[in-house]
Structure formats: structure tokens, C-alpha cells
Amino acid sequence: MAELSELFAPERIAVVGATDREGSVGRAIMENLIDSYVGAVVPVNPSREAVFDRTAYDGVAETDADLAVVVVPPDIAVEAVREAGEAGIKSVVVITAGFGETGSEGAAREQELRAVAESYDIDLVGPNSLGIMSTPVGMNASFGPEDAQSGRMSFMSQSGAFITAVLDWANEQGIGFKDVVSLGNKAVLDESDFVESWGEDPDTDVVIGYLEGIDDGQQFIRTAREVTQETPIVLVKSGRTDAGAQAASSHTGTIAGSDEAYEAGLDQAGVIRAESVQELFDAARVLESQPVPERDGVAVITNAGGPGVMTTDAIGDSRLSMASFTDETLDAFREALPAGGNVYNPVDVVGDADNERFRDAIDVALADENVGSVIVLACPTAVLDYEALAEETVALQAHHGKPVAACFMGGGRVDAAARTLAEAGIPNYFDPARAVGGLDALSQFRDISTREYREPTEFDVDRDRAREILSAVEDREDTRLGVEAMELLDAYGIETPQGGIVDAPADALEIAEDIDGDVVMKIVSPDILHKSDIGGVKVGVSHENVYDAYEDLVSRARNYQPDATIIGVQVQEMVDLDAGVETIVGVNRDPQFGPLLLFGLGGIFVETLEDTTFRVAPVSRPEAAAMTDEIDAAPLLRGARGRDPVDVEGVVETIQRLSQLVTDFPAILELDINPLVAGPDGVSAVDVRLTVDPDRL
């Protein structure tokens, strides 16, 4: 996708369907454009001579425009876009609704619209869009009631109404934008396109958005992780909860992917995910205006102990920490503060502190090499001048180049100070938790922007053998595979217990005799899913009992279901569960993000404790390693409670190899290795289940 700079900086805009009829969308757009757009605005309306005193054209082809905004009814909108394409117009915004959001006829129309746009290589926004804005050229090509103020955030939203509400609020708060896009149905241009374009836009410092879905998750990850090396992206992705996902799905008509996939995918994309409107703008404002902190230690400078404790709690809840001061700093505080003050963090300059004492303390804290950022936390007192403190805070922030957050508590007496702070890009909050939230976002972005994305490791595997094993489902109705697919894991170098599947008792004995000690024997049949329930698993079978055990397993299976397909019996070495930790490694396919890897605590705990973590495949080694750190039970892997640490590296490699397997074979719809027993001396995939789509082989 090319840059969209032409979309946002046209020289001549044609409004197809322009009118001056009261209450019409065509009129609203004309008015918004005439109001402040620096270029030419030309109405297209064959049934009028003129609109707002401008000569109306009969068709878009005659306008010589480089952007067409289409507001004509849906049945002629596609034709209008085609005409624009014929005339060489490369940017089109389709305001018109009545496409994919309205049923099958609309969906067919949207399909046609997409085909037309693609054949003419048109950058098309919408349909069903409120429109777009770009403040540098004064363009408000929308039918919303508010203009955006000038700023350095660019904003995309899948809800037009939300844009309207945000602009009304942002204008009051003094928050400005560079570009604003109502994404509409995303027939052509989607979130990835705008993220890419704004990543290259020198006038966009922060990308923010409200999304209900991401169309192509893999594309989005590729694009966004590049952009976020420089430019922060903060998104609300709604439909987080089950109820919300259902609401989103009925609102947009798309199948909702799992929130686990979004959570993993957005993180891998380097996106800062906000859970509410307040979090979105709190994060975006500081990302726009403040430097990132070099370290996570925060110094709190306050004239009130209680609020200092509240702020410390908020820091404890965040990814930040309370900075430990250098001896030099402590000495400086000891000198500057009266008895009753606290030189340790949170620094209490005491209620009788005047501006000079407060200022000096902020200065000392900002100069400390252990301090990444400072929170100035003030309560109103008779001796403190809030406005002067605001000016001093702004000056000290600029001087030291470290981020500063402000929490001047109070109401009316804070207003002037808050304005001074806001003008310098330091939002002021009554609630310390929100001030901390801003610094938290800065810290998060520092880590994102310094991430090194590695290529996934390519292991030497036997792909042909894997394909052969997967092909077993081609002749079957049932597309599930069980332990008979253990060799699939072998083919991709995933460790499995010694053993094999046989269809005669003598062969079973032969395998058992190669194994040191007792064995486990299991019936193998696609018709018997819950082997344990029918006594289809025998643990601790000694060599002399293998023969009998074989016969018994087969007869149990026959009794249970006389016509069951019996593949044979699996004979496997005993894996010592006590010395290891049962984990699960799995994958399923998300409609938006594709293969979603799972790692977690296995065995009976999988469903109950849900101690799991997810990544969109393929994953690199560091990503796989991070998964083994993220579960709550991670310390168990590393040898908690006096136990030996397990072979974590083996787990990490297994995750990567599974990632390669499911990337190589889109036919694998689901696969679970449960348990993957991780012991001190290695890992072992004891059981596997998968579902294969034979059509994708």
C-alpha cells in the first residue's frame, strides 16, 4: 500500500452528491469543507446548476479533483467511484451507507465497490464512513458537527459516532489531531494501511484508534511492529469480554476472533492497548508530548504524606517502581528539608513548603541518575503558589529532559496551573493513579520502541514425512488424529517418549523389551476419545504382562464399541510425572490472526486454573522464551520449593518447533500436546491430539 499522503492532502475535492438541502449529509459535508479547507471544493450534482454558489458539475470526471467524496445513494455510488477511477482520481471517500452492514444485497454491492477500487488502484475509505479530516490543510471531509483542532495525533475509528463525541470533548480539552479517519466498512483501506501511512508521516507523533476488529492480523502485526519502532500506537479494541464480543459481532457483522488472539497479536504488534476511553487519551497525551524515561524508577515529590502513599500504591500497581536515591541526592534532601520531612521516596517536603523548597526538591530528584521520571504531587496550602509551581515544573522538565507527571490536587484553585502544565504537554490529574498511568505508558513505549524483532529459527525438519502422516485423514470421515500422530512430532524434532504403535501383541513385546523398565499401554482408535473411561490405558505394565495387557485393551475396546476402528496399541516408556511439571503446548486458528500458540500449566489444571499465555505464530526464540516466563507457574519450571529446575530450553524449543509445524501446514486446524512433561533432563510430549483439514493439505 502506497502512502496515503494524497488522501489527506488533496488540492481539489469533488463532493459527489453535493447539495444545499437542509439536514442532508451532502450539505453538511459541503459546509464543513467550505468552512476551512485551503484547497478547492467542487460540487457534483447533475440536477443542480450550483450548490452554495459554486457551479455544480454533472459528473466527477469533469472536476479535475484529486479526491472524491461520495454521498450519493448506494445504488449509484459504485458507478460514481468507477467514474472517478476512469478519470484518474486515486483517492475516494465513500460516505454512503447501505453496503456490507445491511445484509446480502449490500454485501454484494460492497464486493463490487472493492473490485472497482482495486481495478483503478483507488485508495478508498469506507463505505459507511463519517468521512476524514486533516488539519494541516483545514480539511473536514465529514458530516460530523465538529472540526478537529490542529495537533500531532492521528486518529482512526470504526465508529463514526465515537469520532463526533471525541472531537467535541477534545476541543474542550485542547487536544488536537493531524488526521482523523472514520474507517467505515473498510472495503479497501483498513487499519493496517493507516498505521503504515501515519508511520511515515512526519506530522503524526502518535497513532490512536478505536477498533472493533482487525481484518488481517498477520498483516497488521508486520506493519505495526515496524511503525512502533518510532511512533506509538494506542488502541481501544472493543469486544474484549464475551458480552462485548457478542455485541461487536452483531454491530459489525464480522466473526469475532478470540480476545486471546487480539491480546497476543496487539502485543506482538507493539500496540499499547487501552481498556477504556480514559486510558486511551491519558496514554496518548503523554506519548505526544513527553520524552520516554530511560529507567522505570519514579521519584514522588509531595507536600502531603497521605497522597504520597496513594501515589506509591499506584506505582506499585504499575510496571514502574519507586526510585532509590543516590547518597548525593539524600544528602541534598537532608539539607533542604525541615524536621518532619521525608528524604526517602516519596519525598515529603512538608505542608509548610513554599515554592522554593518544592522547586529545589523537584530539581534534585530530576538530577538523580536513578530517577527516570518525577511526579509532582501537591495539595493546596496557604504558602504554595500553584501557578508558579506549574511554571517551575514546566521549566525543570524542559531543563532535565525527563518525563514529569503532575498531580496538583484540588478544584478551582488548580485551573490556571493545569492550563500552564497542559500547554507544556504535562496533563494534570486529581487522581494520582492517572498521573502514574501516563508514565506507565511512556515506559511501555520505551520497551516497545527498543524491541528487537528476530526472525523465527528454521529447524531442520522432515516436512515430507509430516505431510504423509497428516494425509492419514484424507481417507477418513473423522479428521482428528491422536497418538497415532506422535511421529508427526518426531518429524519436527519434538521429543516424544520412546515407544510406538503396534497391531500385534508380539510387536508390543518387542517394543517393550527395548524400553528400560515398565511401560504404558494405550488403545489407539479414532472412535475412542476418552481412553481412560473404558480402561483403555494401562500404566506400569511390566514386560511379562505386555502380552496379556495387549489382548485386554483390544477386548475392552471391542466391548465398548464393537465396530470401532482399532488402529492398534501404543506402547510407551513411563514418563516420571513427579519429577517434572506437566505443561501444555497447543495451537488453534484464529479467524483474524491465524495460528495462535498456547503454552501453560498442563494436566488437570489446564481448564481450571487457565494459567496460559498466547502468541500468534510464527514465533522467534525470544518470543517462545517469554511465554515460559509469563505463566503464573513459571517459578515451578525454574525449580521452586527446592525442586530441580526443568529443561526450560527444551520447552522453548518445543514451542518454536510447533510454531514451525503449524506455519508449514495450514491444514492443522488445532493441535494440543498435553501433557508436555518438562523434567530436569528434558521434555517429552506424552500425548497429542489434532484436527486436520484435508482440503488444505
Add this chain to the structure above:
Amino acid sequence: MAELSELFAPERIAVVGATDREGSVGRAIMENLIDSYVGAVVPVNPSREAVFDRTAYDGVAETDADLAVVVVPPDIAVEAVREAGEAGIKSVVVITAGFGETGSEGAAREQELRAVAESYDIDLVGPNSLGIMSTPVGMNASFGPEDAQSGRMSFMSQSGAFITAVLDWANEQGIGFKDVVSLGNKAVLDESDFVESWGEDPDTDVVIGYLEGIDDGQQFIRTAREVTQETPIVLVKSGRTDAGAQAASSHTGTIAGSDEAYEAGLDQAGVIRAESVQELFDAARVLESQPVPERDGVAVITNAGGPGVMTTDAIGDSRLSMASFTDETLDAFREALPAGGNVYNPVDVVGDADNERFRDAIDVALADENVGSVIVLACPTAVLDYEALAEETVALQAHHGKPVAACFMGGGRVDAAARTLAEAGIPNYFDPARAVGGLDALSQFRDISTREYREPTEFDVDRDRAREILSAVEDREDTRLGVEAMELLDAYGIETPQGGIVDAPADALEIAEDIDGDVVMKIVSPDILHKSDIGGVKVGVSHENVYDAYEDLVSRARNYQPDATIIGVQVQEMVDLDAGVETIVGVNRDPQFGPLLLFGLGGIFVETLEDTTFRVAPVSRPEAAAMTDEIDAAPLLRGARGRDPVDVEGVVETIQRLSQLVTDFPAILELDINPLVAGPDGVSAVDVRLTVDPDRL
């Protein structure tokens, strides 16, 4: 403690240390009182004739006041309080600082102050307090810069500066108070006293507070659970996090109890705990003005799909749920809404909805018996009049008597509507999550106010036998007990495995022969804490091997530590861990709340997964039962994954019996039963460790 109505409604206030010296605390208090207090204010200052044109008295005894506010220096403050007591003054506010917060001399002075207050039965606030306020009598007996506006919340704070900040902010927001108290050092009156008093105050509808610690947790629970049957209490208790607790401890000089104890204790007290200032006031405002919902189903009525999804997410995050409408309601919506609308929840009245359509939809939703509350969620459009919608919303709320939350999104164009809503007690938020948060607090309070608190069950136990066993530590240096105290559990009816402790191999065999099957044998020695490490545990010992095993265990212990005290060997039946779930039941003593019970997933998972829940003892049966529901692993107890359910009732009884044990014996400082194996047919306390304070026996 008597009611504090006299403290808050005095007729004549003496200011001891009154002055008109610029910048002094004595002047600030005089000014605040003269400003608006309806009663008489008399200055006490022997070195002045008059203060602010009022005759100054030489001593408080002459003033005939019923409230004395003391601002004289610390060295004469105690004497002033004594004089007030002598004169029969029962209410005193000590503003003066320099007491417990300043080291040992101050602590001694505070001790004296407390003794004086107690001997004269004085209700004393402070010392080190900003003062108190009560709006019905226009009393601002504080040195803060702001008066409180009149309202129906009463507010206590352990931070005076926080009161100053809150009042400045609240006055701007139109939030009023009945009483305000700066608790100071809480030498006499503490949070429990004010909670009790406000519980009986017909003019206080909501109690809110900022606390850094609770002095007597058990007292607070008793008081607050009574009050919260009628009056909601919302508190910020700071020091939630490790960092915050450290900061609080250095700020107030008190030993911080664990946040687990506060979390459990505040919940048992019926307190709604807010985590931030914003949460505190968001909850308090709706609790003051809105009815509680009869059910948790929420209807969202909106003219914008996207924000509807965000709101649904916020509901999914809360204790509330999306209401399912009755058929009648769905029919009514179908009739009222145009194509493109959504009759299911969230109800989309569509962007072109005028006030009438919006109003009708709110009305229909409020009338639905499945709907407990409604969120009116509006984005600005050309056809919607926000002010009229606000008035309609207020009228509909009043008509239906169900709680309504408002989320009219936008900035300037919302202001007038927001004022209309706020005047009717409906706060308006830009962020739907905050509107949901308010309804969530209402639902929480409904459950609190309808709780039935039961008395703890009294089991028939052998208390004398228990005391005897605990007395074992009296002759020892080491106050820890291990399996030798299994009989303590027996004495309180807690199930233990069959077996006993013996000091001869023949006795071991005798016990083993009474047990069906193999046994477990463990060395018993106070000097050997980690028995497994020295091979001091033998599992699966058959009867014929008991003799040898005994000798081996003792010789291993001797080898490990020749002078170890060897109590003997424990012989115990084997408990089948596989069929059961290993849990932990324990107790430790919190400095504020006393015995704190713990229940959780046991075995190797205790420390790693921290899947635990806490209660302050003693607990009733429903409280013990709730503990078994609260851990993440609860479904495992109830038979997840095809396993048999375990004897949950046995676990519940064990928790109650342990509660009774530690309540009966304050000498038990810590006790852990780990594991308590919960199997399908019963529970079994396999291992126990405790620490006993012989001085408290």
C-alpha cells in the same frame, strides 16, 4: 462509644490558642468559625484581651463551651485538655501536632493525652488534626482554606492535606458533605467511632474515608457490618502494595498489617473498597443519590454502536451483566426502532434517533422486569437535544425508581445536560467504564446491605487436651511444633490420618498393624525441619519393613545431627493424593485484625500460584463455605474434568474448627495444615506445623 452528635453539633466553641496573628493556625480556625458557624465562638488566650473583637478568656474552664478546639503548643496542650475535662467539656479537637508522629517524647505525650481524655470521658479528635466540620451548623473548626458545601456524605481522612484537596475539588463539582473529620493521630476517637456515629446519624447517607491503617480490626468489623446494613461505607485504604505499605508505615509510624488482612477484613466489614480517588467519589456519588438495583441485569440504550460495544465490555468486566429482555420488551423495541436498529441489548436506537425515540426506548427498558438498571449512552447528533434528553432521563429515573447511569459523550455541548443530570444525582461521564463503575458499586452495596451475618458454629471440642498439647512448648526454647501436635487437631475434631508417634520399633509395628495397607513413616524432631532432605520420610512401608524402617530413620537423623532431640517416629496411613486435591488451611496473626485464616491450593502450588483466600477469624459456616468457592481451583474441588467431587463440606468444617481453635488459643501465632488432602470420601490433615507463644497460654 457514645454517639458523637455533640461533637458535630456544639452550641458554643472555645478556641484554645485563638489569635489574630497573620499566618497562624489559631487565626485560620477563628476565621473559619466566625465565617459561618451558627453558634457562639469564644477565644481562649490569657495573653490577649480580645481576639477578632471578641473577649478572650484566660482559660477554657471559664468559657461554658461544649466543644474545645486546642491549638496551643504541644507542651501545654495536654494541660488544656485536662482543664476542659475538669470543666465538663466532653468534646475536644486537638489540632496541635508534636505527638506520636514525632518520636518517643511525643509518643509519651500522646499517651498522657489519651489518659486525660479517658479519665474525663472526652470524645477527643486528634492530635495532629486539620480539624472537623459539620455543615448543618455551618461549623468549620479546621485550619484548611476551604469550607465544605452542604451534603449527605460524611468524610473521614487520615490525611489532612487530602481533605483540603478534596474540598477544593468537591466544591467545584458540586459535591457536599455532612461532617468532615481529619482523624489525626487517633489517640482516642478512631475510624470505628466515626463509622458507628455516622451509622446512627439520619443526615449521613454515605460514609467515605481515606485510611492508612485501622487500629482495631476486630472492633472495626463488628461496628461496620452493623452500619453497612443501612449506610454504605466506601474507603480508600492506602498501603495496598508493598511499596505503598512501606511508605504508609514511614508516614504514620505504625506497623503495617498485611493487605490480605485488610482486604478480608474490609470485605467482612461490608466496606466497599476503592482503589483510587476517582473510584472513591464515583462510587460515593451514586450511593448517595441513586436507589440500589434489584437485579444485576443492565440495559444499555444508545444511538451509537461502537460506544455500545465499549459499554458492554465494561459491564463484562464488572459484577453486572447485560440484561436479557422479555418478549414484550423486544416487541416494543421492534415497533419503535427503524431498520438498522438493534432491539437486543445494547439497544441501538440508531444515529438518526430524535429525543422521542430515545426517550421511549429508555422507558421501555426501565419497565422490563429483567432490567435492574439502565445506562443512557448518547453521542452528539444534529437531531438529538442533549438538554431535553437529560431532563427526560431524570424524569424516567424518578418514575421507574431504578438506578440510571448517564454517559452523554462529548465536551462543551454536554455541559448543560450534565448539570441537569448531576442535580438529580446522576453523574455524567465521558467514559462508559466509569458509568458502569457507579452501577457496580450500587449492586455491591445491595448485596452488602442484605447480607445475613451468622454466629460462628461452636463445635464440641476438647479444649483442655488442646491446651495440654500446646503446653509442650513451655519447657522448650523452640516454640515450633510439627506432627507431634497432630493430636491438637484431633482435640478440635479435625480429621487426621490414622496413626501415631512412637519411640520404639515394636510400638511402630503395633500401630502399622492396625492400619490397612502400607504406611508412611517420618522422623519427628524439632531439630529437623526439612525431613525429606535427610531421607527422614519413608512412603509405602509394608508391615514387614516397619522395624527396619524405624531403625533407619533414627540412624539417619543421628547422622545428620548427633545431638538432635528425637521425639520418635510417626507412623501414618497412606493418604491417596491422586484421588484428592491437596489444599492448605492455615492461620497467622495480623497486628490489626488478629487471626487471619488462609485457604488455598496446597502442595507445591502454594507459593507459586498463590491461589489463596483469606478471612479474619472467627468465621461462620457461610464464610468458611465462601472461601472454598473463591479460589481459582474451586472447580477442582467440585469435580472438574470428570473427577469425583471431593468432600467440600469436610473442608468447610475444617476451616471452621481451625477458626475456633485459634480463637480459643491466642497463643497459636501461626499454624499451617499443608496438605489438607480433600478426597471424595473425606478430608485428612496430613501434616501440620505451628508456632506457639508460651506466654499467651
